[in-house]
Amino acid sequence: MQLVLEKRGEQSVRMAILSPLIAIALTVIVGGIIFALRGLNPFEALYVYFIEPLTQDWARQQLMVKATPLILIGAGLAVCYTANVWNIGAEGQFILGALFAGLIPVYFPGWQTPEVMIAMVVLGIAAGMAWGAIPAFLRVRFSANEILTSLMLVYVAQYLFDYLVRGPWRDPKGFNFPKTVNFDGWQVLPKWGDVHLGALFAVIAAALLAVMMWRMLKGFELRVLGSAPRAGRFAGFSSERAVMFCFLLSGGLAGLAGACDVMGVSGQLQTPYSPNYGFVAIIVAFLGRLNPLGAIIAGLLLALSFIGGESAQVTLGISDKIAKVFQGILLFFILGCDTLILYRVRLLAGRPSQFQSAG
């Protein structure tokens, strides 16, 4: 008996929808086994992790707060990855966005008109774009691998943040804690409960990107270049311009996410500041089928994994690192299940023939 993967003639639409669901199911099963190995009742543990947070109002609000940056970044990354542009450094662009939004309260704490909110958001977007432009430029000009450069720039961003918040930007009245002054008044995003204005930005951004990818020539261009670069050149599309566009777009969205996060959640810059949203958003992009609208659902699900991790820590007494385990397993299964879209699994009787495969 032998398992073979057989190429389908066309993509399977059914599998394109089913594959993330299969991946989620497999993740839950493996998660249950992990809980069982820790000596916990897997059903109770899974309930605490995935269901309980949804029953409480504060947790539902937290879910949306955490999903906001994941959707903003994930939708931008979905566009990048569709175009075969590999921005792995959204975390760095996110941090830069947070940092530069915080620049105004640090240097102009007294600026208290509505314009300051716009200025902070715009500065955050610009900083994210600028940070994303670096790997894009290196790729276009020197053919440097953008996976490595964008990833490395995450660490540069983290240390830059750390230096500024511990050093020059530290709140002089902050009892030496490594944090800046608190943002105040118009420097904070409007909120409904815990949910801030960024949630609206996230939904609008995802919807606009979906229109761009499936209705506009720009989206067509990015899809062609991602799917068949040679055909893209024949269509007169420039892959250099696409690399630049994708990095500016996803960098800008990551910067916006960073600005919203500090303006809507913490209300100050403080270190260590590492929510890992930029990395988790990579999973969001793939779980959402590289569809910006899919990123909304995927963002909520991954946000649940954060909240569930916290509640598992409180209720079950296990490390909230379990959230990272779940995120990793999920990405693993998503990428694995995607094979089913282009291939079907068949069980063949008989032994494999080496000559057959050689021909």
Place this chain on the structure above:
Amino acid sequence: MTGKNQDEYLLEALHVVKIFGTLRANDDVTLKVKPGEIHAFLGENGAGKSTLVKMIYGALQPTSGEFRWQGRTVTIANPAAARKLGVGMVFQHFSLFDALTVAENIALAMPGDFDLAALSEKIARVSKDYGLPLEPTAIVADLSVGERQRIEIVRCLLQEPRLLIMDEPTAVLTPQEADQLFIVLARLAKEGCAVIYISHRLEEVKRICHNATILRHGKVVAHVDPTKETAASLAKLMVGGDIHVVHSARQPAGGAARLKLSGLNLRPDGPFSVELKSISLDVRAGEVVAIAGVAGNGQSELFDAISGERSLDSDGMLAIDGEPVGANGVNARRRMGAAFVPEERLGHGAVPAFKLSENVVLTRHAADRALVRSGLVQKSGASGVSNRVIKDFDVRKGKPDPEARALSGGNLQKFVVGRELDRKPGILVVNQPTWGVDAGASATIRQALIDLAEQGSAVLVISQDLDEIFEIADRIAVISRGQLSEAYPAKDMTAEKIGLLMAGAHEIKEASHAARA
């Protein structure tokens, strides 16, 4: 059965047939190779040379017929079995790891364990012995193409082959390197090793080969002694005398040049890329001009240069309807009424994973106002075009709007050609219009090209199929090693003349021009 007479043959192929689908790639091929003989396989592209060689090397299995090795019937199950018999092969495109040394690359091909130091010594000895200087510790990335070929040859020699197969070895060599290679081959032959030599360079074959087997459409048409033939007579045998000239009742066009190449140069962009040298050609309104040539002589580079996928150094090298456009991109040229169909359908002419209606947008988004309005792709417009093309060119498909990769080669080719013809382009450039397409679809496409020219468009066809060229072309030029011959009226052209031009006759002429200048 193994009489004395047959014992003297090293390799015999007896009534070998190889069928791919409906194509008889090799049809009742019988030939015999003696030890110490340099035996040429001649034929046009698609004549079945590669298929035959692949069967001898064990990469393909014959559908029927048999091979005998020293009089014994053998089944060559795979390349390892072929190497065990003593068959070595040097491919046209090398399989070497750039980052490894010469010795490491050779070690990878050796069966079993190896001792790198001992192997290096052996490489140094063998390469010196045969006059193929090679430094075992050199990194492959630093070596020239000729030196890389030496690695492949030495790799074969180390296995002490009885039969060495060389697939167009001189295609990548300088004349000096080629001369050196011929000395090595002559010496191998003297030592009793047989050589199967595939080349399109007829002069070369005359110079070094003892025997030649000529293939056409999968069949052996002649066994000859090349030293007693002329290049022209060999070319005629390759192309066949049965070329029927089918022409429409068109008058030779005297219109204005709609597409004009003047002294077009293009640098190579990789080790296997061909440099285009001073190419000049006019394609006038109402005519079909064909460029013949053996694959890999610069056809795809020329296509990229004319389409604008690779931009030219000087604006004046290419003009459309009298306007210089050398520095313009592919879409600017399309807006001026030019249309292009590349050789590779999947991944170049069409996006495999996209639906046919989306593939309409691929080449027509810039020139067709109805397809894109204020940045939005008009899906209904695209489906309209797609359905029209499907109807006009009888594209057969499984569902209303399938992905391009779900279509058969011939149907996709009809779609890709039809997509451009549907625009009624003023200038159409097609590379290999009927490559891998069945006879019915080929006829449809060729007729469409002639019809387009009759409506006053200029049509340029790059093709390796001489039958096709004689069927549709008004004038014929030949490309060889990146140089284009003059375009001669088709009625003045013969297979011999094309064969000589394919072998590079005009290159010499141009070289002497240059010397005089």
